[in-house]
Amino acid sequence: MGRLPALERDEVGPEVQTIYDTYLAERGNVPNAFRTLAAIPDYLITLIAHYRKVMFTGEIPFRTKELVFLHVSRINQSHY
Numbered sequence: 001m002g003r004l005p006a007l008e009r010d011e012v013g014p015e016v017q018t019i020y021d022t023y024l025a026e027r028g029n030v031p032n033a034f035r036t037l038a039a040i041p042d043y044l045i046t047l048i049a050h051y052r053k054v055m056f057t058g059e060i061p062f063r064t065k066e067l068v069f070l071h072v073s074r075i076n077q078s079h080y
């Protein structure tokens with residue numbers, strides 16, 4: 001089965017570069033899942049819109065939401 005490469009900033013178009021720049025400024029890195037989905041820009045743009053809505057709105061703190069993601073991954077025995 002083929003795999004999509006995790007693209008670097010210089011390998012993506014301007015719209016995706018803006019997303020990379022946002023994450024580099026906020027986190028210091030671009031998550032691998034986002035770098036992989038950059039091969040399909042429309043998917044990445046849609047994912048980012050949903051992700052940011054879930055993670056940066058509401059009363060539950062961002063850190064708590066991240067811990068929930070990690071816990072669910074652990075429960076599901078995700079190796080990633």
